[in-house]
Amino acid sequence: MTKACEWFKRLVLNGRTMIVGSKMTLLRTLCIAGSILSLSVASAWAEDIEAGKARYAENCSNCHGPAGRGMASYPKISGRDVAYLVDRLETYRAGTKVGPNSGLMIAMATDLTDEEISNLAAYLNAVE
Ligand code: HEC
Numbered sequence: 001m002t003k004a005c006e007w008f009k010r011l012v013l014n015g016r017t018m019i020v021g022s023k024m025t026l027l028r029t030l031c032i033a034g035s036i037l038s039l040s041v042a043s044a045w046a047e048d049i050e051a052g053k054a055r056y057a058e059n060c061s062n063c064h065g066p067a068g069r070g071m072a073s074y075p076k077i078s079g080r081d082v083a084y085l086v087d088r089l090e091t092y093r094a095g096t097k098v099g100p101n102s103g104l105m106i107a108m109a110t111d112l113t114d115e116e117i118s119n120l121a122a123y124l125n126a127v128e
Contacts, residue, residue, distance in 0.1 A: 047082075052123025055116055059108070067127040073101075078127045085121035093117070 063074040070076030077085065091098055092109035
């Protein structure tokens with residue numbers, strides 16, 4: 001697929017007209033389909049800050065305050081390393097206590113998916 005795509009581009013760049021008509025159209029279709037495919041695969045795997053923000057607003061902000069800035073005795077979680085946040089959320093999800101009030105977080109994290117954890121971590125890391 002990629003090879004055909006590069007070949008097609010080179011062909012266009014060189015301005016060669018050896019392949020005409022339906023073959024050319026087929027190649028162009030393949031090329032475009034290939035690009036769309038690789039784009040959607042890439043975005044499916046990328047962390048989604050907007051989705052993390054939406055998930056955070058659902059109930060995390062009730063305790064951690066707006067944008068994870070912390071509230072009363074609830075810790076500030078914004079601006080921390082992605083790896084740290086992911087690790088903490090996975091630890092709570094596994095039911096492991098790390099602090100005196102982990103029980104609250106274990107209840108919050110049990111239903112989180114891997115995707116939600118990575119989106120939440122991306123969002124929290126991005127806000128101050
Ligand atoms: C009911 C209140 C409450 C809610 C809702 C809540 N948290 Fe927490 N969170 C806490 C408490 C309390 C702690 C400290 C727990 C401990 O002692 O281990 C904590 C700790 C954390 C930590 C680790 C902080 C650190 O400094 O290590 C992260 C990350 C975190 N929460 C993220 C989230 C996310 C994401 C959500 C939403 C899915 C969420 N929390 C929802 C109360 C809450």
